[in-house]
Amino acid sequence: MSLAPARDIAPEPALISAWRHAPGFSFFRALEGSATVLCLYLFSTALIGPVFADPADPESSAILRLIWLPVYALTLALCALRPGAVLGTLANNVLLLGLVSLTAVSVIWSIDPDTTLRRSFALIMSTLFGFWMASRWSWREMILLIASAFGLIAVSSAVMAIAVPSIGIDHAVHAGAWKGVFWEKNTLGGMMALGAVSAYAALRADPDRRWIWIGMALLCTALVLLSTSKTALLSWTLGTGGAVGIMACRQGFGFATLVLFLGLTGGIMLGMILLIAPVEFLEMLGRDATLTGRTDIWAILIEEVWRRPWTGYGYRAFWTVENGPVYWVRAGTSWPVPTAHNGLLEIALALGIPGVVLMVTVYLRSLIRAAGTIFSQRPETYWVLAQFAIMGLASISESNLMNQNSLSWILFTAGAAKLAQGSR
Known part of the structure; x- marks a missing residue:
């Protein structure tokens, strides 16, 4: 029995052979990690805010708006590399996705449609970056990247205060208070409270580099104290006490x-x-x-909410129309009120009662999921539970919920989306 002669196989092109036998994508993975840390730094508005924008009206800066365009393009590119994972994450977070989509729908009834359209697009892109983080990184990887970003913020703030005190230290209302690479001391203090919490979580996730994370926690704590922000100190106490409580429970x-x-x-x-x-x-x-006059503002704003309880005035539009309903708020308080100084009240002004109900539902569900990990020995509990608690505490006196290009909102989105993955 004769066998047919074997056909000659053409040699594989060198480029294809090199690609086939390449040692993985560790370099590209490092690029993704570096991009994540850089974007988180930018979303914190560290350095770029004080340099390119007016603290009284930061969103009026054309340069600052242009800075975000490459970040949005990078976000879309990163999502395009993992479409299945990102779509799966979106499917697991229908309520959060619906809440953010409602801001774009509010263009229909907004009293300032152009502003609502622009800022809702920025919020959608910011939220998408948080979803991508949840789909791309494991809990351990995400915690270490977040801690690295906060470590970069802490080091740059300390350098700025020491090397360029004219920018890094307040010389006006709160003379001597450190503000680092931010507009004001309260922002530095709040960021460093979150930075300390991320350092605790990184210490549990990466004990081999414990001295790096211990040093970072000490630096963040020192910056909280140097900022002289009492709200930040309260947030730091909540986060540190929570970490000790979780450790004790375990x-x-x-x-x-x-x-x-x-x-x-x-x-x-x-x-x-x-x-x-x-x-x-x-x-x-x-x-x-009166929480520095906040209760007087809230009383007037509640009346404005009840004028349009089901729709609100459009996402981030209430404060932009000088001759609109904001006129009566500023006339009644005798000063140019810039925000509601309350997270849920700000959402009510933008999206009405339905928006508030959705936000509270998403927040409480995520908080309960985070609390369910207390006894699991998982390191993410130290970060996600404390971050949610600090966010809720700050929302009492600050309009910190659902802000576009906001690091706090991105971290909440990433944490909530990651917890939703675990629940499935």
Whole structure:
């Protein structure tokens, strides 16, 4: 029996052979990680804000708006490399996706459609970057990248305050307070409170480099103190206390019971103090009984919300029309109020009561999922639970929810989306 002669096989082109036998994509992976850290740094508005924008009206800067275009293009490119994973993440977060999409729909009823269209697009791109982070990185990788970004912010802020004190230190209203690479001291303090929390999580996720993360936690803590921001100090205390509580809970049932008992007791005592001596407590924190006039603003804004309870005035449009409803707010308070100084009230002005309900639902569901990981020995609990708690605390007196190009919102989106993956 004869066999047919084998055909000659043409040699594989050198370029294809090199591609086929290449040692993986570690270089491209490093590029993605570097891009993630750089984008997080930019979203924090560190350095670029004080240099290119007016602190009184940062969104009026044309240069600052142009800076975001390459970031949006990079976001789309990164998503295009992993379309299946990103689409799967979007499918797991229908409520959050619907909430963000509602900002674009609000163009229909917005009192300033151009502003709503532009800013809702920026919010969608910011949220998409958070979704990409959740789809691209594992919990450990994401924590280390976030901690690296905050470490870069902390180091650059310390260098700015020491080397260029005219920019890094306040010389006006809060003379001597450090503000680093930000517009004001409160922003530096708030960022560094989150930075300390990310360092705690990185310490658990990467114990081999413990001294790097311990040093970062100490630097962030020092910057919180140097900023003299009492709200930031309260956030740092919440994050640090939360980390200690999580660690104690994971030591066993006895420790968990003790921590829960002390937490419940502390909550009851705080409630009693607020009922019996609220003025003295606020003064101890450096606030007056009206939270520096915020309650007066809220009373007037609630009336404006009830004028359009189901739609609001359009995403980020309420404050842009000088002769619109904002006129009566500023006339009633006798000063140019820039924001609602409350996260949920700001959403109500933009999207009405439906937007508030969606936001509260997304937040509480994510918070419950994060709390469900306390006993799991997973490092992400130290970051995601504390970050959600700090975000909720800050929203009481600041309009920090659903802001476009906001690091806080991106971190919330990434954390919520990652938790949703685990729930499935």
